[in-house]
Amino acid sequence: MTDRVRGPIVWFTGRPAAGKSTLATALRPALEARWPVEILDGDEVREWLSDELGYSRADRDRNIARIARVACLLARNGVAVLVAAVSPYAAARAQARALATSQAIPFFEVFVSASPALLIQRDPKGMYRQAQVGQIPNFTGVSDPYEEPKEPELVIHTDTEPVAASAGHVVTGLRARGLI
Amino acid sequence: MTDRVRGPIVWFTGRPAAGKSTLATALRPALEARWPVEILDGDEVREWLSDELGYSRADRDRNIARIARVACLLARNGVAVLVAAVSPYAAARAQARALATSQAIPFFEVFVSASPALLIQRDPKGMYRQAQVGQIPNFTGVSDPYEEPKEPELVIHTDTEPVAASAGHVVTGLRARGLI
Numbered sequence: 001m002t003d004r005v006r007g008p009i010v011w012f013t014g015r016p017a018a019g020k021s022t023l024a025t026a027l028r029p030a031l032e033a034r035w036p037v038e039i040l041d042g043d044e045v046r047e048w049l050s051d052e053l054g055y056s057r058a059d060r061d062r063n064i065a066r067i068a069r070v071a072c073l074l075a076r077n078g079v080a081v082l083v084a085a086v087s088p089y090a091a092a093r094a095q096a097r098a099l100a101t102s103q104a105i106p107f108f109e110v111f112v113s114a115s116p117a118l119l120i121q122r123d124p125k126g127m128y129r130q131a132q133v134g135q136i137p138n139f140t141g142v143s144d145p146y147e148e149p150k151e152p153e154l155v156i157h158t159d160t161e162p163v164a165a166s167a168g169h170v171v172t173g174l175r176a177r178g179l180i
Numbered sequence: 181m182t183d184r185v186r187g188p189i190v191w192f193t194g195r196p197a198a199g200k201s202t203l204a205t206a207l208r209p210a211l212e213a214r215w216p217v218e219i220l221d222g223d224e225v226r227e228w229l230s231d232e233l234g235y236s237r238a239d240r241d242r243n244i245a246r247i248a249r250v251a252c253l254l255a256r257n258g259v260a261v262l263v264a265a266v267s268p269y270a271a272a273r274a275q276a277r278a279l280a281t282s283q284a285i286p287f288f289e290v291f292v293s294a295s296p297a298l299l300i301q302r303d304p305k306g307m308y309r310q311a312q313v314g315q316i317p318n319f320t321g322v323s324d325p326y327e328e329p330k331e332p333e334l335v336i337h338t339d340t341e342p343v344a345a346s347a348g349h350v351v352t353g354l355r356a357r358g359l360i
Contacts, residue, residue: 036184053232073218
């Protein structure tokens, strides 16, 4: 396995509705010019990878650990993997990074940032509103913590620029590291 | 994704201790000449993919469905995937095959056969003995069913030939389908 080319893992973390999946989808074509690409979207992946897990910290960590394992299986075989998952706990993200790094897989963490107040105001799926009235328990940003990354490779402010501009920043960051 | 070369999934099914993992390991070098290879071993995979699942039929099926999803993610990106898992229920194996086929991934099912009486006699890890006295519940072949494949691509009799010979049969079968 040691002589295989590794693909990068681009890990998008951020509060619900911050724009992680949208950004991953927008980034995809730029990566496809060089790599086969897979997107592991937190919501979709839960349906088949962790359908029995809830949203306690232990279950969230377990879900993120599984995503990290699948991402590394792909990346170490030359696939670029875009992970779009809230991944609210810094320790779980650090473990994902450590697992990748131990296999010589480039790990590029993107903090998809948007003002919590604005997210609550936008609330495209009505989830924040439901969480605020207690209809969704353990909702990140309302009744569950989100630990902002302290040293991500990149911070993207989706509340102040269009998605194409954000994708452009990620491309620039990946190019600077020779990953695109 | 449509233009990517697919790797094959070689799915080893059989009773506990029939020799699935041993055969997958023996087969690996022959495949590595052409493909990057990953082995998804049922026992190992459970530790990170399905650690909360038990051995009821529902949990077994869920575990096999997850393995199939991960195998397909890899195979559709050009990785040859060797799955070594008891996978006792025909329906779950059929679903794995259907998922692969729907993505144009070659699926090669190998029934690793050994006489139940001989397996109980050998019992390398003492599991059959524990199952017979009720210390391991839901043990395939003792207190849980094993549905033998009716139309696998290949049947291997590990109780009557050495592992190198068995691996040779699999290589011949894969070569005949242009997969090696």
